[in-house]
Amino acid sequence: MVKSTLDKQVSGRLGQDDVRYTAGRREVVLALSEADGPRSAAELSDDLGPSVPLSSLYRTLAVLEAADILTPHFSSPGVTRYELAEWLNGHHHHLVCVVCGQVEDVETTDEVELRLQAIVSDITGRSSFVESNHALEIEGKCRNCQ
Amino acid sequence: MVKSTLDKQVSGRLGQDDVRYTAGRREVVLALSEADGPRSAAELSDDLGPSVPLSSLYRTLAVLEAADILTPHFSSPGVTRYELAEWLNGHHHHLVCVVCGQVEDVETTDEVELRLQAIVSDITGRSSFVESNHALEIEGKCRNCQ
């Protein structure tokens, strides 16, 4: 079995928690690494086929989230989508289609990210809120839904 | 019955759709106008008391959203929170507490908002995505949860 860099990172992290990196979990990580944005359990189920029961999928997602391999996102009603955590996937933002609900990743340059961070600091500066992360969600219509 | 400015705005808007501004709907609008951030059906139910059935509350929220009086937000798993639409409430951003899930509004200055808009344009500039709105969600710990 050939292990990619990603596989090694995930495997190492799971090992710290005494959690096995099983075939089913590897499939989910692979599917998410190939996706261009967060994916819901239902969407992943479509990718993986009906041989993977939804309950196992949900359990896999929960395990990977607890191990900080995946990050949850909530951009459409009642659905949680997951993507690889930032330390695996890099910092980025989201284009959320208000028609079909699909979410697409967008990269920013370091320069843009610095300007954004400055804005976040301006906003939280005088409040008693302690920032841990920020997410710029851009809503609109994706290519397919215009 | 004394009507506030907000009441007149909402009443006028609903009138355009041949939708009545009933006591139950007015209560929800009032409760949301007094909140400092988006509220879920369950949270509103706590405010309004058990005399308002949840099903009516959900129907009210759906009607007000369809009329563009309310905007939905999805920041915690499985829960939709609503707030007054921007044309009633003003443009603002959110501080999302990762511990308790509560969401608090934050205002920005026009100057900060211009800088943010520039960033959004930089990001969407080369994509085929058509922006309609942006939302800067700042995650962290609220005053109570630190």
Add this chain to the structure above:
DNA sequence: TTCCTTGCAAACGATTTGCATTGGA
């Protein structure tokens, strides 16, 4: 053998809907 993992089915929580009743213009 010892635990972790998986599958299936039942249980859950948030939200929606069918249907009969109520209420306003």
Add this chain to the structure above:
DNA sequence: TCCAATGCAAATCGTTTGCAAGGAA
């Protein structure tokens, strides 16, 4: 009077969990 609005109960949908079977170390 007539149709929108409401209440109640049942139904849905995404997600979670109990329990027994399968699998790796």
